Amino acid sequence: MSDIIFEVRIKGPDPKRELIMKNPVMTASGTFGFGREYSRLYDLNRLGAITVKGITIEPRRGNPPPRLIETPSGILNSIGLQNPGLEGFIGDELPYLRRLSTPVIVNISGNTIEEYAFLASELDRVEGVSALEVNVSCPNVKEGCMAFGIKKDSLFSVVSAVRKSTTLPVIVKLSPNVRDIAEMAETAENAGADAVSLVNTFLGMAIDIDRKKPLLANTFGGLSGPAIKPIALRMVWEVYERVDIPVIGMGGIMNWKDAVEFILAGAASVAVGTANFVNPTAPLEIIDGIENYMIREGINDIRELIGLGHRLPA
Amino acid sequence: MSDIIFEVRIKGPDPKRELIMKNPVMTASGTFGFGREYSRLYDLNRLGAITVKGITIEPRRGNPPPRLIETPSGILNSIGLQNPGLEGFIGDELPYLRRLSTPVIVNISGNTIEEYAFLASELDRVEGVSALEVNVSCPNVKEGCMAFGIKKDSLFSVVSAVRKSTTLPVIVKLSPNVRDIAEMAETAENAGADAVSLVNTFLGMAIDIDRKKPLLANTFGGLSGPAIKPIALRMVWEVYERVDIPVIGMGGIMNWKDAVEFILAGAASVAVGTANFVNPTAPLEIIDGIENYMIREGINDIRELIGLGHRLPA
Amino acid sequence: MIIDDNARVITNKMIIPAHYVMEIHSPDIALKALPGQFLHIKVTNNTSPLLRRPISIHMRDREKGSISILYRVVGTGTQLLSHYKPGDRINIIGPLGNCFPLAAEFKRIAVVGGGIGTAPLLFLALEAVNSGRDVLYIEGARCRDALLLSEHLGNSGCRVMVATDDGSLGYRGFPTELLKSRLERESFDAVYACGPKPMLKGIKKLSLEYRTPAFISLEERMGCGIGACLSCVCKVIADGGRGAEYRKVCTDGPVFPAEAVMFDE
Amino acid sequence: MIIDDNARVITNKMIIPAHYVMEIHSPDIALKALPGQFLHIKVTNNTSPLLRRPISIHMRDREKGSISILYRVVGTGTQLLSHYKPGDRINIIGPLGNCFPLAAEFKRIAVVGGGIGTAPLLFLALEAVNSGRDVLYIEGARCRDALLLSEHLGNSGCRVMVATDDGSLGYRGFPTELLKSRLERESFDAVYACGPKPMLKGIKKLSLEYRTPAFISLEERMGCGIGACLSCVCKVIADGGRGAEYRKVCTDGPVFPAEAVMFDE
Ligand SMILES: Cc1cc2nc3c(=O)[nH]c(=O)nc-3n(C[C@H](O)[C@H](O)[C@H](O)COP(=O)(O)OP(=O)(O)OC[C@H]3O[C@@H](n4cnc5c(N)ncnc54)[C@H](O)[C@@H]3O)c2cc1C
Ligand SMILES: Cc1cc2nc3c(=O)[nH]c(=O)nc-3n(C[C@H](O)[C@H](O)[C@H](O)COP(=O)(O)OP(=O)(O)OC[C@H]3O[C@@H](n4cnc5c(N)ncnc54)[C@H](O)[C@@H]3O)c2cc1C
Ligand SMILES: Cc1cc2nc3c(=O)[nH]c(=O)nc-3n(C[C@H](O)[C@H](O)[C@H](O)COP(=O)(O)O)c2cc1C
C-alpha cells in the first residue's frame, strides 16, 4: 500500500455509525450473493464493502426460469428477489459476514412503506450490518419496489419511513427508469438519505422468435452490464450536480478504467455488479487499478478525484 | 417475390395521402443521410421507406467534433442536428429522392412549437414528401427537441400544432428518456398522431480518463445500437398495448431476427439505424429475412405477425 | 477453493462435424475435479458475448495435469471456443458444481448419454469402472455418424450399447427405450444420465417405475456459475412432495436426483 | 459505386513490432482505388467493437487484383485485424473518400509521412513517380527501428529522406523541420502529408509561409464512412475566410487543402 488516501465514508445521523470503507470499491446487490460464494475465490476482506442480495421480510421464491438472457454486451435478469427472508438472512448468512472486516450493506425491499420501515428497524440493531441500501428500483417484482422508486411522492415516503426507523447510514438505490434521475436523487436527499446509489437495472425484454413469446418467463427483466454504462455514467454525472450527499456509482463497470470514469463523473464509491460473473476477481483488479491510476496521475486523495470531470476547464 | 402480403400502410387524415410501404423496413433518421449516400451501394427502391436526416428551418452547423464514441455494442453520437435547413433540403436533396419509388419521410425538429408547425405546413404541399416524423426526442441540441418530447403537455402541444398544419401522415418520434413511454405515446395519439416511432437515442456519456473530461465535445450524446435493443423492444411492447395507431419500432436492430422481435412486440414497421454503419446492406437483408421467416412460419400477411407476441398463450 | 486459471490449451480438435474436444493444462483443476462437475469458460475478451460458458469436464488426466472438454458448436460462444489453438491461454473457473454420487453401494450402474449430453459421462464411467463397478454405458445419437464416445469406451471395461434414432447402428430408437429394455432384464443400483430434457423426463419416469435411483445432470442459463446470482434455477420438489422450490443448477446441481426434479410442461 | 466485398486475405504480416501489412484480394476495389482513399473494414462479427475501422489503401496491384493496408495495432479493432490469416474472408467497403490531387501542373512534389501516417503515401508516391513526377519522400519516425517504408521506396525512383526523433537515422528532429530545410533550398509545386496532428499543423504553416499548396489527410472517428451520419467532421474555413463550417472527413476528405483546415487549440 502506498500513502494514498483511499478511504471513503458515508455519514449517517449517528457519528458512531459511519460507514467506513477502506477503498471505494463495493459489490452490487444481487450479483454477489451473501459473499460466501466469492470467498471461495479470494479474500473478501480486501473489498471496500459488500452489498448483499436484496432482502424482504418473508422468504421469496423468485420468478420461474429462465431468469437470465444474454444481450449484446449485457444481460437481462428476472430473478424476482429470491431470498431467504429477514430471519433466514440473519440466521444463516450474517454470522459468516460478521467475521469479515469488510462492512456489510443490506439491500432491503418491500411491498409497502411499512415493510421497508419494519426491515429498517429490525436491522437497525443487528450486529454486523453497517448500512442499509433501500431498493426502490427492482424491476422484477409485481408489486412494490420499483413502483416506489419512479415517483417522487412515494420515494419520499419510503425514504422518510426508513430514515425514521434506523440510525444506520441509509443509501437509496435509484431506478434509471425515470425521466429525471437527479430530481429523484434530490427527493431522496430531502427525505433523509445519507447517500444515493445508481443505477439499478433498466427494464428490458427479449423475444423468442421461434416460440413467438418473451424469452424470460417473467416477460420483462432488468438490463445490466457494459451495454448500459454510457447511460449510467450520465446519470451519475447529473446526480452529482444536484445533490450534496455521496453518490455510489454503478452500471456496467467491468474494469478500473470504467470505475475511474464513474469517479470522475462524481461517484464517491463504485459498485461492481455483472462484472463479477464475467471476471470474479474484477473488484480486486479495480481496486488496484484505481490506486495505480492515482499514483500515475499524482493524486493522493480519492476525494480529489471524485467529480473532477466537472471541475476541469474545457 | 412470394404471395406474402408485405405492405404496410400508415393512414393520415387524408385518405389519398396514406403512407404506403411495400415492405415494413425503413431507415432511421440521421443514419441514412438523404439516401443518396447509400444509393452508391444498392438500389434504394427496394426499401419500404426512407426517413431522412432531421431538418430544421434554418441550416444548422451541428456540434463540434468529436461527435461519435464507440461504447460496448453501441455508439454515442452528438451530431447536433447538422442539416442544410428546409430550403437546402428541398432544393438540393429532395429532387434526387423524388425520383425514387420509395416513399420519403421527413424528420423535423424545432426550437419552438411554431417552428414545428411552420415546417409541417411548408412541407405539406411539397411534392415527394410522403409523411412527417416529428422529432421531439433528439438529445443533442441545447434547446427544443427532446425538451418537448419528455413532458406530456409540451408533447401534446407540439403534436397538435403539427397536426393542424398538415394532412400528411404524422409520425411522432418518442424519446426513451422518460418514465412511462406508453403514456407519452397515448398523449401523441390523443394529439392527433397517425403513428409513433420509437425509440430515439438514450442520453449517455463517456469520459476520457487521461484528459479527465467528457469524450464528446458536447458532454452528452445519444446512445444507439444493439446495446439498447432490450430496452427499446420493451418500450415497443408497452406502447403497442396502449395505443391503436401503428408503432414503428427501432433501437439496435442489426438483422432480421431483431426486426422480427420488434414486429412480434407490436411494431408495424421497423427502422434500421446504427446497423447501416456496420453493414450497409442490413436493410435489404432484413427485408429478405423477414419474408423468409414468414414463409417458414406459414404466415401470409405481415399484419398477423404484428404484436403476435402478446396474443399467444403462455 | 475454486480455481481461476489462465490455462494453456493443449489441443482443440474437431472429432465429428461441429463437435470438438479441447484439452487444457490445468493441474489444480485436474487434481480436484469430480465426474459431473463443470468449468465456467471465458470465450472472449470483448464484451459480446458477455458471459462465460458452462462446459462439463469430459476427462481428466491427473498425471499430465490436464482436463478435457467435449463441446458442440451451437452459437457464438462455442464458435469462439472452437477457434482456440494449442498454446493459447483460456480463462477457466472450476471445478464447479456437485458431482454424480458414486455411493459405495452402487455396484451395478447404468450410464445414459443422449447427444452432447454424453460429455460429462465418460469421466463418470471410467471412474466407476476403475473403482470396480459394473457399468452399462448407453449412448444415444441421431445416427451412427453422430456418436461421440463409443470407441473410447471400447476397451474401458464398460459394457457399451448404442441407440440411434435412425437405427444406423445398434438399437433403433431412443436411449431411454433401450434402458427400459435392460431394466426389464437386469437390475441396476443407480442410473446416471445427461441429455436433452425429454430424455431426462423419460429417465425420471423409468426411475420411479423401476424403483431405481437415477441422477440427472441439468442445464440452465448461467450467470456467475458459483451460486451467487440465482439465475440458473430449476424447480424441485420440496416439503416432502407437497411444495416446490427453486434450486441452483450451478451449486445445488448440476446433478439432481431425478425424482426431485419437476419438469414443467 | 462503392464496393462491398467479402474479400479474401492473401497475407497479413508483421513488418515491425505492432505494425502489419495485409494484402487483400479485391479486384474491383484494386481497379478503382486512388491514392489517399481508404477502406472501411469490419473487424468482427460480434457487436463489440461495433463499428468498422477506416484504414487507408497503402498499395494496390491491379494485375493481381489486390490492395494492401499498412496498420498499427492500437486497440481492440486493429488487434482483431492482426489475427486474420491468409484465406480468411474480411468484409471491406471501398474505395472511400476523395484522393490526393495530382494535378497535371504538380511536377515536383514533396510527400511527408509521420509515423503510421506514412501508410497512404506509398501509393501516392509510386503513382507520382510512374507519371513522371519528381518526388521527394520524407518519412519521420521515432527512431530508426520504427521506420516503415524507406526500403520499399529505395529503388522506386523517389528521392527519400528520413527524420528520426532521436537521430538514429537521417535528420534528427521532426519531418516538418526537414521539409522546411528543403523548402529553403528547392521549390515544390505541391506538398502532401499525413501524420499526427501537430505535424499537419506544421505542414499548414509551411504551406502558407512558402506559398506552396499542401494537401493533408485527416483522421476523425467514423460511423458510416460514406457521408451519411455526419460523425466525422473537421472544421474548415468557409465564406472566404470569414466563417467556419464542418466538413466530412469521409467524403469531403480525408484529404483537405492544408490552408482550409482549422486546427482548434
Ligand atoms: C452445467 C452445464 C454443463 C454443460 N456442459 C456442456 C458440455 O460438456 N458440452 C457442450 O457442448 N455443452 C455443454 N453445456 C451447454 C453449453 O453451456 C451451451 O451450449 C453453450 O453455453 C452455448 O453457448 P453459445 O454461445 O455457443 O450458444 P448461444 O448462442 O448462447 O446459444 C445457442 C442456443 O442454445 C441456447 N442456450 C444457450 N445456453 C443455454 C443454457 N445454458 N441452457 C439452455 N439453453 C441454452 C440458446 O438459447 C440458443 O438457442 C453445458 C451447460 C451447462 C449448464
Ligand atoms: C481515413 C482514415 C484512414 C486511416 N488509415 C489508417 C492506416 O492506414 N493505418 C492505420 O494504422 N490507421 C489508420 N487510421 C486510424 C485507424 O482507423 C485507427 O487506428 C483504428 O480505427 C483504431 O481502432 P482500434 O479498435 O484498434 O482502436 P480503438 O480502441 O478504437 O482506439 C485506440 C485509440 O485511438 C483513438 N482513436 C480510434 N479511432 C480514432 C479515430 N478515427 N480518430 C481519432 N482517434 C481515434 C481512440 O480514442 C483510442 O485512444 C485511419 C483513420 C482514418 C479516419
Ligand atoms: C442477477 C442480478 C440480480 C440483482 N439483484 C438485485 C437486488 O436484489 N437488489 C438490488 O438493489 N439490485 C439488484 N441488481 C442490480 C445490481 O445491483 C446493479 O444495480 C445493476 O446490475 C447494475 O450494475 P452492473 O451493470 O454492474 O451489473 C441485480 C442485478 C443482477 C444482474
Ligand SMILES: Cc1cc2nc3c(=O)[nH]c(=O)nc-3n(C[C@H](O)[C@H](O)[C@H](O)COP(=O)(O)O)c2cc1C
Ligand atoms: C448518428 C445518428 C444521428 C441521428 N440523427 C437523428 C435525427 O436527426 N433525427 C432523429 O429523429 N433521430 C436521429 N437519430 C436516432 C435514430 O434515428 C434512431 O432512433 C436511433 O439511432 C436508434 O436506432 P438504432 O439503434 O437502430 O440506431 C440519430 C442516430 C444516430 C446514430
Ligand code: FES
Ligand atoms: S449461475 Fe449464478 S447462481 Fe447459478
Ligand code: FES
Ligand atoms: S463517417 Fe458518417 S459521415 Fe463520415
